[in-house]
Amino acid sequence: MRRIPLTVSQKIRSARARHGLCDAMVALALVWTCSACGGGVTLVRDTPTGGLVTYPFQHEVDILTSTERRDAMELISRKCPNGSHVQKEGEMPKVSRAADRAWRGQMGGERLWGIQFTCEALP
Structure with a gap:
């Protein structure tokens, strides 16, 4: 050929x-x-006794069942090998209300969930 x-x-x-x-x-x-x-898990505030971890979510069902939540809890476990205590958790604003009003809600659909925690002291 x-x-x-x-x-x-x-x-x-x-x-x-x-x-x-x-x-x-x-x-x-x-x-x-x-x-x-x-865009996954972020350690927003890191202190010697704890910190604040955030992760993105879109729907309420994602808050407790997402892989980002699992990664956040794993990050907390690595930071606090002797255990930790969740002080509070909840949705965190990504932008100020004034900016959101100015852009009329066009800032995006992704939301942030925050977990504030403290590390357990050695026994």
Whole structure:
């Protein structure tokens, strides 16, 4: 079977297609990597005796059952190996009410849940 060489325009199209495929694969890998680390649990306030952890949620059912909640509790456990006590928890405002009024609620649908905790002292 005889191979017919590609013309210059065919070579350029072929190279562009390969380049586009590589770009798509890199973009997909970047999205996958960032989805694993982005926007998750954040230690907002870190003190020697405790702190404040926040995580995003969209619906009320996500507050207690999400993987972010599990990650938040794991972070608290790592910070307080002797145990911890949750002082209070609840929804936290992402923006001030004045900014939300100015933007008429267009700031996004993701909400934040906060857990304020203290570490147990050594017995």
